[in-house]
Amino acid sequence: MKFYIKFLFLIGFTSAYAQNTISGKITDKNNNALLGVEVYATELHKGTTTLEDGTYKFKNIPNGKITINFSYLGFKTVSKNFIFSSENQTFDLQLDEAVFMMDEIIVSTPFNKLQSENVMKVERLSAKAIHKTGATTLSEGITNIAGVSQISTGTSIGKPVIRGLSGNRVLVYTQGIRLENQQFGDEHGLGISDNGVESVEVIKGPASLLYGSDALGGVLYINPEKFAKDNDTQVLASQRYFSNTLGSNSSLALKTSTDDWKFLARGTYAFHSDYKIPTDQRVTNTRFKEKDLKLGVGYNKTSFSSELRYNFNNSKLGIPEEGIMEQSTSTNPLEPFQEIDNHIISLHNHFFFGNSKLDIDLGYTFNDRKEFEEHHDEHGDDDHDDDHDEHEEHEEAALHMKLKTFSYNAKYYLPKLGKVELLVGVQGLNQTNTNFGEELLIPNATINDFGVFTTANYSWNRNTIQAGIRFDNRAITTEYHEVAHEDEVHIFNAIDKSYDSFTGSLGFKTSLSDNFTARINLASGFRAPNLAELTSNGVHHGTNRFEIGNNDLINEKNTQVDIALEYATEHFELFTNGFYNQLNDYIYLNPTGEIEDGAPVYTYIQEDAKLYGAEIGFHLHPHPLDWLHLESTFETVIGKQDNGDYLPLIPANTWKNTFRTEFNLNNWLQQGYASLSLHSTFAQENVSQFETSTDAYSLLNLAFGGDVSIGKTKFNTYISVNNLFDKEYINHLSRLKQDGILNAGRNIVVGVQFEI
Incomplete structure (x- = not known):
């Protein structure tokens, strides 16, 4: 390297x-x-x-x-x-x-075109827009994109859900490389700070053609912040305060650029106490801390451009197990808690050869995950003491896993043949998982991926067609383990498996008029079973299940049809996105009715399934009221197995309405805005066999902000109030739902960003 x-x-x-x-x-x-x-x-x-x-x-x-x-x-x-x-x-x-939002370049698609030119519909949300929503984490912020939600454990841990699929079925890219941090776990979040992020792009649907295994359900593509413009130096600072968790998020960045070289450095520190529910109680051990460092160097010359980035993230996350106990505003996690170090290194290179181009992307991620379990003294007193909030220095982690991943991605853009753009590529990774703690969730293992693909884009008049094909192989080998647990020994058998798959995509975009655009995409995807599904043999305390893996699992495969229709004039925009997703050999947990180690036993089995639904919305900007915006979106998804059972963790139908104004107030507030949003979530009664239904609720949110100039310094300020009326509710995808624990109550977020 x-x-x-x-x-x-x-x-x-x-x-x-x-x-x-x-x-x-x-x-x-x-x-x-x-x-x-x-x-x-x-x-x-x-x-x-x-x-x-x-x-x-x-x-x-x-x-x-x-x-x-x-x-x-x-x-x-x-x-x-x-x-x-x-x-x-x-x-x-x-x-x-x-009138509407700026058309943006989409990085996550093959030819990096403007969104209006893309065959594939990709949603994009800027980091600035995420901050305005008052979101505590990046995972929470992206739920403002239609069709995207999250499985949450309190306010600290969130797993993205795209049209009903989550976990290893949603691939996350950051800094242009795939993020690997044990996504199989229900309590394993993104581990990425929302500071130092330029934008987030979401591909809703299978993207295995571009990204291989694990992109079966979609891709979350996180773009890092840009370097300073040529021959400029910036020192940027930001501060956010969160009333509900008494939380703080502070960030400081330095950017400097010459004609040839670019450099940036950003440090972030955040902390939050237990979140407060509308009954004025705090949910014990939902507190967390985060430290984040981002570095970047860029270099350009005549036929060559390169970008090297590094991200270190340290998170300490409390794991709520006992619900609402002794009230505290401490930010030091109680046991059990996780301490996670994420190191992400990426190197992006562009070689220019006249009418062709070669991109070579290399990545290395190192995920060091430790979990410290609750212990009791010899007198059986398990009361928590503030002096023992954090683990003793000599205490060993009960669970300690190190995941190392080297990834590569090379794409060659051939010279354009008339109106045809063509690229060929090779992609893969080498990954090792090693255990050091006394407990095992998954065994020591090695994974090797290799894939080759090609895709072409052809445009004529107002039409564009894009097609591609790909072949992948994933090889998985694990070690044999015997783990003593009370009076039993849990055995993890060694496996040596290989999974192959062909995937393809075909898309067509046409502009039927100056105002009407239609897109139709047909794509297939696949996902090789993960280590937990193949090898589990023990209690997963976060879910209170004894899980048994299945060595005979085969690839999940799916085919999705996606139709997007858009009608836009200067002052009105209407869209509808419908999809049908056929999943073959869907992997899921099935209860056996047995009890082992005091927990119900579940095994992994497979069944064909389907998901279907739509996102529908409009944006009205009436003339001559140029300061007024009315936006509305409705999203629905239904997931069912072929045996008639509903799929688990399917988000409820939602209807979001936003009334927004834009204004300037003399010389002291520029690009000002104020918004009032009503988010209505319908009851979810289509539940799997180990879920319960969830009641409907509506939340009202307020936001206000703009640019304030004091002397030569411009401050970007914003205030948001989420759950204005302190509504009592439980989201269907909350992992605390099974204990009847409410989601967060009113949260006032105040933020400021400025250049020193």
């Missing part, structure tokens, strides 16, 4: 200095100069902005075909391809106004 990094930088130093520059002027339709238009090349991780007279100068661009995006709030984004070969170019642009 170190040799490879040095080799790549050596190429950069030995290259001739890039002479490619593009400059010009950007105006509106009345030829008024636009200040602050972003001129950005996603594949170079660099850009600039226009000056007061609307002019810009983008320097040090590599040779070859480069896509440059011109974006400005309130105007339509323009994405244009340029061919550079050591010369200067001039490009002037007149931007058209746009």
Whole structure:
């Protein structure tokens, strides 16, 4: 790895200095100069902005075909391809106004096109928008995307759910590489701070063609924050306060860039006490702490661009087991709790060869997970003492797993053949899991993935078709273990398995008129069974089940049809996204009726299943009331096995309505906004055999914010009030639901971001 990094930088130093520059002027339709238009090349991780007279100068661009995006709030984004070969170019642009959100480049799709140009419908949410919602974690924030929800354990642990599928069926990418942190566990969250994140993209549906196994249900693609623009230095600070958990989130960042080099560093510290329910009680041991460090270095030369990023995240997460006990506002977790270290290193390289391009992405993740269990003194007194909130230094973790993953992804973009774009790729990983604690959830294991794929994009007139095919192999080997537990020995048999799969996708997009767009996508996906499903043999305390794995499990496979229709005028937008997802050999837990180690016994079996549903919504921006927005979305999903039983952990139907205004108040508040949202969740009565139904509820939320200037410093401020009326409710996907524990009550979040 170190040799490879040095080799790549050596190429950069030995290259001739890039002479490619593009400059010009950007105006509106009345030829008024636009200040602050972003001129950005996603594949170079660099850009600039226009000056007061609307002019810009983008320097040090590599040779070859480069896509440059011109974006400005309130105007339509323009994405244009340029061919550079050591010369200067001039490009002037007149931007058209746009009432709705800016059209964004989608990174998670094959050819990195604007959302309006994509065959596949991908939802995108900026980190700034997530913060405005008052979300405590990144996982909670993305639930504002239609079709996305989360399985939560209090406020600290959340697992994304996309159209009813979760866990290992949803693949998470961060820094351009797959995130591996023992996703099989119900109490294993993302382990990523929402600070230092630019945006989140969500592919709703199978994406195995692009990402291989585990993308059967969809992909959560987290984009890191951008570097500073060329020849600029920024020092950024942010602070958030959460009233419900008495929580704090503080972050400080330094960014600096030259023509060739980019550097950024960001540190974050967050802490929260037990969350408070509407009865003014706190749910014991839902407290957590988080430390996060993000570093990045970028380098550009004539035919080469590289980006190296590192993320370290340390989390201490309390695991609630006893419900509501002695009340405390301490942020030090009680036992049982988890302490998790995540190290993520990514290296992204782009080699430009005139009309073609080679991308090589390398990643290394190291997940060190420890769990400390509750212990009792010799007198049997299990009362907690504030002096013993955290584990003693000499105490060993009962559960200690280290997961190391090296991943690679190479894509070659062939020269364009007329209107046909084509890429071929190879992708894979090597992963090892090693146990060090006295308890085992999964055995020591090694996993090797290898996949090859190709996909093509063809556009003509107002139509685009995209198709691809892929082959994958996953090899899993585990070690034999004998674990003594009370009077019994739990045996983990060694396995040596190999799983193959072909997947494909076919999509078509057409603009039937200037206002109406239709997309239809047919895609297949697969997921190899995970280690827990294959090898479990013991009690999982977080779920209070004795789980027995099944060595005979085969691949889950699915085929999904997705139809998206959009109608948009200057002041009105209407959309509907319908899907039907056929799952073959769906893996699930089935109760046997037996009791072992004091817990009910469940085994993993397979059954065909299906999920179907839709997201429907509109956005109204009436003229001449340019300050007014009314948004409404309804989402529904039904999941059933072929034997007639409902699938577990299917979110209830929801209807979200938001009334938002935008305004400027003289010179002291710019880009101001105020919103009132009503989120209505319907009763969920379609439940699996070990679930109970959940009542309906509605929550009212408020938000207010904008940019405040004091001297030369601009502060971006926001206030949100979630669950304004302190409503008592339980979400169907709350893991505390089985104990009758309410979700969080009213939460007032105050945030500020500014440049020092």
